[in-house]
Amino acid sequence: MKYNCFKILRWVFIGVLIVLVVWLIRKAGIEQLREQVDRFGIWAPAIVFGLRFTSVIVPVLPGTAYAILAGGLFGFAQGLLVVALADLASCTFNFYVARRYGRDLVERFVGPSFMEKVDRLGQRHLERNFFLMTGFLMTGLFDFVAYAVGLTSTRWQSYVMALLVSILIAKPLWVAAGAGIFEGSRLFLGFALLGAFGVGIVTAIVQRKTEP
Structure with a gap:
């Protein structure tokens, strides 16, 4: 019951944060805001990178809004680069921490209430099925x-390959949504919606395959 409440509150917070980000950017004006962002130079994408990175290291923090923000502020190409690099670095860090230091340190990052989710995912034998591991990395549970996976016997090379595939397939969706919302591009929005639908199907399939 407590876990379900956390899950609901997390998604409510994500929704509110996304709406707030969109409202603030539309009110300020995307072009004017981008001009201000350009003045920060490399620090602007570095800040968004840091926010996204932190949201994956500490999974209770919502990261979706940062992917949308990256698409809105930097455009699709640069926004995708920032998010992809942040996810590659953070997910590699998560794997390394779990593999090198074990369950105790992982619990410090995710908290006792969310450690159960990590344990359940680890019990689904993702290390035995590359495609199943890739599918789960494409879902909203990728940080967990x-x-x-770091707590299993999965080889480093297999994990990195699955991570790269998942990033190439899933990460453009939210960035495209951000670019579409702030630039008024129906093409980006359509791509994001179709992609999100596809990821939803993948999520349903992998969860069904791993149900006891």
């Missing part, structure tokens, strides 16, 4: 999956 990175920790869970």
